[in-house]
Amino acid sequence: MNIVVLVKQIPDPAGPSELEDDYTLDRNCKLILDESDSYGVEIALQLRETSGGGEVTLVSMAPNKEVSGIRTALAMGAEKAILVTDDALSGADALTTAKVLAKAIERAGDYDLVIGATESTDGYVGTVPAAIAELLGLPSVTFAKKIEVQEGKIVVQRQTEAGYDLIEAPLPAMISVTAGVVEPRYPSFKGIMAAKKKPCDIIGVSDLGLDVSAGWGQEILSVEDAPARAAGEKIEDDGESYLKIVEFLENKKII
Amino acid sequence: MLREAVRDITTSFGPDYFREKARKGEKTNELWNALASQGYLGVNLPAAYGGGGCGIGELAIVCEELGAQGCPLLLLIVSPAICGTILARFGTDEQQEKWLPRLASGEDRMAFAITEPDAGSNSHHISTTATRDGDIYRLNGQKYYISGVDEAEAILVVARTGVDEKTGQGRLSLFVVDKETAGLTFELIPVEITAPEKQFTLFFDNAEVPADHLIGTEGDGLRQVFHGLNPERITGAALANGLGIYALEKGAQYAKERQVWGTPIGTHQGVAHPLAEAKIEIELARLMTQKAAWLYDNDQDAGEAANMAKYAAAEAGLKALNQAIQVHGGNGMASEYNLAHLWGMTRLLRIAPVSREMILNFVSRHSLDLPRSY
Known part of the structure; x- marks a missing residue:
């Protein structure tokens, strides 16, 4: 089966980060594959292997023709990539991003499935997969933790607070997968060497027939530091303190 | 990306794993096999025999990164670097067919x-x-x-x-x-x-x-051996550089965190400057190691550069580890800080695969054309 995976290339979360004048993240540095997208890549590769054929195509949007993260996913085993890179997209909001990615997905040819992460590690907006599904007229299944392909449809275990929902959807469909549900493979050395030769189609907004000159309906007015963590509650152990810990965890719905 | 991939695999084991296995006299086969299964142990061997089809430069990156994660695997210098190189160059068809796929896959060691x-x-x-x-x-x-x-x-x-x-x-x-x-x-x-x-x-x-x-x-x-010894020196240098990188990272981290009189000890130049010196020397040694690997992989005479790289890397690696231990004070000797157990191997790299004195002899005679002493 043919699968499109959305991969975001982000500044290394472990490194220092800077904001631009418009309060969006400065992305003019080396970008890496967002770890939360590595799960989607792994799932796509597994589904392709199970189906016995087809291609995994990566779709990404990043500045400065950045392909470092794409190369990582190609080294894992994806066949090809489409990268939208355009200065006009600097600071684009989630809806604009979804429009761009939707057009790029259409360019990828026939596909059975589109896979994305539930949210990116740098933006945490989390609306892009559902927006793409709407734009492409696809069923949207979010928070997938397990995906099984059957004749013309998918059966998805959708993560919930209490357990999971079992959802069926016809193909093609758009799925967002939660992090940690599979173990992403390490790229092999041969994979790394092969990735250098795999096709990566680098295009701009005009190649997609889009015009973003009007900008987008979002502006970041100010940014504040996250509030400092408040001092925790101290429990003196009187032999019964475990009950208070259990109560605390129950209140948080952890147990 | 090669470096990152090796780092990712190696950090999933880490220096505790390495130290505990080595202390118990056990092998680090899990790490070896994890690297082998993804093709990282035979990167320099011919692709026709299951290797990566690249050169000593790539193998040196693997060696350096293993050192840099506190998991130096000595047999990489021997099995793929020396034996693999010699077999790929001089072995008969039968010998190559028998051994290269097994060395490339890491299934066998020589x-x-x-x-x-x-x-x-x-x-x-x-x-x-x-x-x-x-x-x-x-x-x-x-x-x-x-x-x-x-x-x-x-x-x-x-x-x-x-x-x-x-x-x-x-x-x-x-x-x-x-x-x-x-x-x-x-x-x-x-x-x-x-x-x-x-x-x-x-x-x-x-x-x-x-x-x-x-x-x-x-x-x-003798001619065949010399083809294997330059890869040995280059990968040995890479391992020493990696150990130096590992030690410096730990030393610098500790110097940033450890406070005695209200400021991190790294604020004091007596602590900072020796680390900075070691950093400079490691980077210089890495550059020479890369030069030697490039010369070797491009079929040029790599003898002088390989010797110099090995000399510089062993000196720099040892200095870095020494200083990292010093920065840690008493903790430098504690097992849990994962430094002192690397002393033996880092010190060894000053002796083997070729001693610093033999390199100085080589440079005196071949690079400076001085009279031979023996």
């Missing part, structure tokens, strides 16, 4: 035996002999400080097959000797190195080696 009790760095005076007798060679003699014999399937042995009448020097030949060969025994040499690889003395007592285990032409061994 040890390398050149050093002898009475001919340390003087390879011309090797006394282990191989005498042709019909379809076999009989090997007699002794080798020592041979790494990893217990975990190897075979040993690449340098032996004397004759004497050059003009110079009186031994004519050397290389043999692939199966570990199970009758007449070959080996004994552990206890050493103060915390590593999964052990050191051994080998005894050859009329060990019968099939004649088709000879590599290339009889008497061509």
